[in-house]
Amino acid sequence: MSVNEIERVKEDIDTIKEAAGLGLPFGWDYAWLYLFAPPALGVWFLAYWLIADRPSRYVMVAPAVLLLAVLGYLRFKHRRSTGSSAIKRREYGINFYGSIIIGAVIAVFVIWVKRTVINTAYLGSGVLIMGGLMVTLMAFQGKQRISYLGSGIPGILFGISMAVWPTADAVIRNGCIMLVVAGPATALIMMYQLKHSGTAK
Numbered sequence: 001m002s003v004n005e006i007e008r009v010k011e012d013i014d015t016i017k018e019a020a021g022l023g024l025p026f027g028w029d030y031a032w033l034y035l036f037a038p039p040a041l042g043v044w045f046l047a048y049w050l051i052a053d054r055p056s057r058y059v060m061v062a063p064a065v066l067l068l069a070v071l072g073y074l075r076f077k078h079r080r081s082t083g084s085s086a087i088k089r090r091e092y093g094i095n096f097y098g099s100i101i102i103g104a105v106i107a108v109f110v111i112w113v114k115r116t117v118i119n120t121a122y123l124g125s126g127v128l129i130m131g132g133l134m135v136t137l138m139a140f141q142g143k144q145r146i147s148y149l150g151s152g153i154p155g156i157l158f159g160i161s162m163a164v165w166p167t168a169d170a171v172i173r174n175g176c177i178m179l180v181v182a183g184p185a186t187a188l189i190m191m192y193q194l195k196h197s198g199t200a201k
Contacts, residue, residue, distance in 0.1 A: 024197055025144055031190035034150075037067050038183025042176035049172045068100070121166030128159030147193065150186030154178045 044063050049055055132155030139148035158178040162171055 024193055026147075026190055026194075028191075028194055031187045031194060033070065033187075034183050034190065035187035036183070037070070038179040038186075041067065042179030042183075045172065045179070046176040049169075121162055121171065124171075125159045125163035125166075128162060129156050130159075132156035132159060144193075147186050147189040150184075150189050151182040154182040154185065 041063050048059065052059075132152050134152075135148050135155060136152035139146050139152055155178065158174055161174040165171070165174065
């Protein structure tokens with residue numbers, strides 16, 4: 001059997017997996033991104049919060065904007081690549097546009113809370129817990145997305161901690177811990193799945 005025939009068989013197997021919903025909707029690039037980016041954001045947020053006399057929200061969110069740019073690049077890369085699977089291109093598009101929508105919703109939520117007398121900590125806690133529950137439920141829709149548990153469960157715990165310790169320092173500290181834990185947890189699950197699926201690095 002020639003090398004070309006072997007490659008053709010592999011492509012046929014990948015096509016069958018995708019049609020059966022067995023193909024993984026992410027690649028090694030996303031796994032490495034989750035392994036390093038969220039912890040880096042968490043360390044940056046915490047360091048800036050502790051060092052700066054008057055922390056600026058715009059400076060704090062700058063790395064998050066950079067991460068969104070990386071997501072956009074990955075989506076563009078897999079959109080243009082004919083070698084990338086359709087399920088992976090679709091998932092990267094969902095992650096990119098989903099990040100924009102979530103960011104916009106959070107911005108509107110923060111502005112609305114500031115104009116009301118509602119306790120910000122308890123309201124934010126409820127939103128985080130509900131969001132974490134939704135992500136956790138999505139993880140059980142199929143084994144391809146079981147890695148969502150890596151961020152869903154820490155999100156729930158962060159929401160609970162916000163209600164228990166509602167001070168700004170505690171929220172920042174626990175949020176950074178959540179990022180440091182959630183990113184690698186998600187990445188390790190992805191890497192385990194990629195390794196056992198035989199996906200090349």
